Amino acid sequence: MEIFAYQKKEGKLTKDHSVEDIPRLLKDPDNIVWIDIQEIDEQAEIILTGTFEFDPILVQDAKQSSNHPKIQDFPRYLFFTVHGLKEETTPYNFVTKEIDGFLGENFLVTHHNEDSRSIEEIKQSILKNPSMLHKGVDYLLYQILDRIIDSYISITDEFNKKISEIEDRILESEQIDGTILEEIMSLKRSVARLSRIGSRQERVLYRLSHGEFSLIQKSNIPPYLEVYDHLLRVVALAESYRDLVNSLFNLHFNVITIKTNEAIKIMTIISTIMLPLSLIAGIYGMNFENIPELKTRYGYFVVLGVMLLIATLLLTYFWRKGWLFTISERKSIKNRKSDASINASQNIISTNSDTQR
DSSP: OEEEEEETTTTEEEEOOOGGGHHHHHHOTTEEEEEEESSOOHHHHHIIIIISOOOHHHHHHHHOSOOOSEEEEOSSOEEEEEEEEOTTOBTTBOOEEEEEEEEOSSEEEEEOSSOOHHHHHHHHHHHHOGGGGGGOHHHHHHHHHHHHHHHHHHHHHHHHHHHHHHHHHHHHOSSOOHHHHHHHHHHHHHHHHHHHHHHHHHHHHHHHHTTOOTTSOGGGHHHHHHHHHHHHHHHHHHHHHHHHHHHHHHHHHHHHHHHHHHHHHHHHHHHHHHHHHHHHHHHTTSOOSOOGGGGSSSHHHHHHHHHHHHHHHHHHHHHHTTOSOOHHHHHHHHHHHHHHHHHHHHHHHHHHHHHHO
16 A cells, blocks of 8 residues: 655655555545555555445445446545556457556545556656646546556557558468467457447546546546547557457458469369369270271370370360469459558548547
């Protein structure tokens, strides 16, 4: 448990207070008190339910780590739950950690079971520049939320890179890669979770940024609106990525179908060429004595020439029909597929951005 106290009149920030100092610090309305709790043990629970007189049900709720983002208004304080990103979060494994808090007129209590980079960064910031607390405890909460949402923006950029990377691998792979489907499934689950968490946190930020609560000063509403706008962008991108990941499924299966059809086409061409050759070989392989060509001196070479001529004619026919592609034609087709897919992706993102604006 870390206790920070900022005195507005003196512009001085102090920390490392004891638990016994909390009632004295809270009693002075000129103080801004921030208490950050890593784990709610028995002592912390007594402070929350006794000194602060928080509802015991809320305290138990904060101790759990399976709550969705939400905010509740009470006569003396606000109770909120938001989700930050864990250090190991990647586009293939989108995992979050819960951050709970209580906001009052001159205090902010935050709780998280795991380390939070956003909160640690704010601690370093207020130690270097304590004057930022002069705008009020609600401004401190804004700073924490802003860092949390910034981490969401960073991960959305990684989603975009991974989607483009998988798209290129699908188009450029010469063989069917079974791992691509697993990666697409992981991306789909991560995007769905990003969209679900983002939309729920959007409702929390909406209420904070639209003057619904008296504990949020009017002068601090514009910063909250900025954070809300950033979160809207994250939610819009998540919806775009959901469509792009679904298009990756279609692209992947279409490419597999095309490659399978090409393999079947090649085997069909080989079978078609071998059919008349097998017929000729079968005829002259029959055990009859009266086959005139068997007695000729150059019959073997004539039959081989006829078979070669038939194979050449069939290959020429298939090539003229466009069933056999040259290497340059294959590359041209692949480039056209890639350009079309990239343009489709850009159009989806552009459409969502225009809608958001």
